[in-house]
Amino acid sequence: GEDVEQSLFLSVREGDSSVINCTYTDSSSTYLYWYKQEPGAGLQLLTYIFSNMDMKQDQRLTVLLNKKDKHLSLRIADTQTGDSAIYFCAEDNFNKFYFGSGTKLNVKP
Amino acid sequence: GAVVSQHPSWVICKSGTSVKIECRSLDFQATTMFWYRQFPKQSLMLMATSNEGSKATYEQGVEKDKFLINHASLTLSTLTVTSAHPEDSSFYICSAAGREKLFFGSGTQLSVL
Numbered sequence: 001g002e003d004v005e006q007s008l009f010l011s012v013r014e015g016d017s018s019v020i021n022c023t024y025t026d027s028s029s030t031y032l033y034w035y036k037q038e039p040g041a042g043l044q045l046l047t048y049i050f051s052n053m054d055m056k057q058d059q060r061l062t063v064l065l066n067k068k069d070k071h072l073s074l075r076i077a078d079t080q081t082g083d084s085a086i087y088f089c090a091e092d093n094f095n096k097f098y099f100g101s102g103t104k105l106n107v108k109p
Numbered sequence: 110g111a112v113v114s115q116h117p118s119w120v121i122c123k124s125g126t127s128v129k130i131e132c133r134s135l136d137f138q139a140t141t142m143f144w145y146r147q148f149p150k151q152s153l154m155l156m157a158t159s160n161e162g163s164k165a166t167y168e169q170g171v172e173k174d175k176f177l178i179n180h181a182s183l184t185l186s187t188l189t190v191t192s193a194h195p196e197d198s199s200f201y202i203c204s205a206a207g208r209e210k211l212f213f214g215s216g217t218q219l220s221v222l
Binding site for chain 1: 153155202204211212213
């Protein structure tokens with residue numbers, strides 16, 4: 001099946017920018033997504049990008065897509081302690097979703 | 110925005126019993142719903158795709174006789190874990206396909222004793 005990979009951990013200081021990276025294998029994906037999961041909760045959709053775009057900005061979030069390298073990143077500006085969570089990237093393939101293993105973001109005060 | 114309600118949030122059951130988990134799309138119709146399973150410290154694993162009015166499509170390695178899926182209406186899909194065993198203990202999450210986006214339920218923590 002499709003393979004979506006992320007680094008497992010990221011630690012930043014409050015106020016710094018966080019960049020979470022993701023690589024995927026399926027070049028036919030229509031949309032790519034970033035989800036946030038807080039402890040014990042379901043996934044919260046943060047943002048998504050259409051595959052023919054290379055950048056999308058939404059307040060503190062910036063998504064960059066390099067379709068040639070199949071690389072997706074999520075930048076969180078001015079990271080806050082409330083941003084501490086696990087972040088999953090996902091790609092869709094005919095409406096089936098394949099998730100990365102998640103990146104645990106730890107924000108230190 | 111669109112909301113998906115998943116119930117129950119957590120359930121404890123004895124080994125050998127069956128457990129039903131419901132997933133409802135509250136303000137939109139979802140012809141397709143998905144069921145995922147999450148093991149501790151691992152990513153979500155897609156178990157099956159549920160299409161309203163037809164049989165679910167199961168991912169490789171998922172036992173369809175053990176994880177029964179019913180998508181009887183455009184707003185409700187159910188997952189029944191039959192004859193549950195301790196190894197079925199996990200976090201189960203459903204999602205419903207809306208327009209352009211996928212909306213997730215809050216998940217069900219199943220503990221089988």
